Amino acid sequence: MNFTNPVHFAKALADDTRQKIMNLVCCQWLSVNEIVEQLNVTQPTVSHHLAILRETELVNTREAGKQTFYSLNQERVAYCCGQLMIKFAPDMTTIDPIE
Amino acid sequence: MNFTNPVHFAKALADDTRQKIMNLVCCQWLSVNEIVEQLNVTQPTVSHHLAILRETELVNTREAGKQTFYSLNQERVAYCCGQLMIKFAPDMTTIDPIE
DNA sequence: ATGACAAATAGACAATTATCTATATGGAAA
DNA sequence: TTTCCATATAGATAATTGTCTATTTGTCAT
Numbered sequence: 001m002n003f004t005n006p007v008h009f010a011k012a013l014a015d016d017t018r019q020k021i022m023n024l025v026c027c028q029w030l031s032v033n034e035i036v037e038q039l040n041v042t043q044p045t046v047s048h049h050l051a052i053l054r055e056t057e058l059v060n061t062r063e064a065g066k067q068t069f070y071s072l073n074q075e076r077v078a079y080c081c082g083q084l085m086i087k088f089a090p091d092m093t094t095i096d097p098i099e
Numbered sequence: 100m101n102f103t104n105p106v107h108f109a110k111a112l113a114d115d116t117r118q119k120i121m122n123l124v125c126c127q128w129l130s131v132n133e134i135v136e137q138l139n140v141t142q143p144t145v146s147h148h149l150a151i152l153r154e155t156e157l158v159n160t161r162e163a164g165k166q167t168f169y170s171l172n173q174e175r176v177a178y179c180c181g182q183l184m185i186k187f188a189p190d191m192t193t194i195d196p197i198e
Numbered sequence: 199a200t201g202a203c204a205a206a207t208a209g210a211c212a213a214t215t216a217t218c219t220a221t222a223t224g225g226a227a228a
Numbered sequence: 229t230t231t232c233c234a235t236a237t238a239g240a241t242a243a244t245t246g247t248c249t250a251t252t253t254g255t256c257a258t
Contacts, residue, residue: 007118013109013183015216022187032235045217047236066225066234078188081180084112088121089177114246131205144247146206165204165255 001079004056006087009080012056017041018049022058022072029062029069100178103155105186108179111155116140117148121157121171128161128168 024035036043053059057076062069085093123134135142149169152158156175161168184192
């Protein structure tokens with residue numbers, strides 16, 4: 001798994017539609033159309049957001065015939081959150097010494 | 100400590116200048132001018148970014164005479180990262196049962 | 199009071215981004 | 229191979245956001 005720039009990670013999450021998509025595919029594989037059906041945006045808009053999530057490797061992809069299925073890459077979310085913590089909450093990630 | 104919308108949290112982090120500021124004040128109190136000195140942007144730009152970080156409660160503020168000091172609110176970063184994990188990496192946050 | 203300094207706010211402008219419609223691509227079925 | 233369907237891409241437009249200069253606000257020292 002590659003390093004992700006924390007700014008890129010934050011940008012990927014910094015949109016309501018994108019977070020809704022992430023929520024939808026959090027624990028299941030959904031086709032693009034199934035995602036479109038649950039949101040009030042067009043299919044190209046969903047594809048656009050999926051492309052951004054793909055670039056940041058925040059989603060897994062599975063081709064099946066003419067459909068493409070997406071699911072959230074929870075490992076990557078966890079890893080990137082961990083990177084944020086290390087960078088911006090270092091004092092919360094060190095082990096407290098026993099006094 | 101109040102709840103922060105994960106989209107707002109991500110938006111606050113979704114800028115390079117803002118992350119640089121967060122890094123600078125991560126483990127120390129700095130005045131606005133001290134921050135300006137370390138970045139290639141103007142004082143109003145820094146104030147603008149600090150306002151955004153303040154609104155998300157990602158920084159602590161301390162007034163001292165005519166100066167205002169800022170430091171990173173690490174607790175809040177940790178809390179918001181935790182919220183992200185719960186929302187987008189739930190399978191990584193549950194305790195593995197012993198088989 | 200007055201002058202000097204630090205930080206915040208206002209307003210303008212440029213860059214980025216989210217959305218749309220239209221179209222292209224590529225697989226499956228007929 | 230021709231048609232149909234799912235998804236991706238292109239290009240246009242509107243909204244959002246980051247940055248700047250100019251100005252205001254507020255505090256300290258004289």
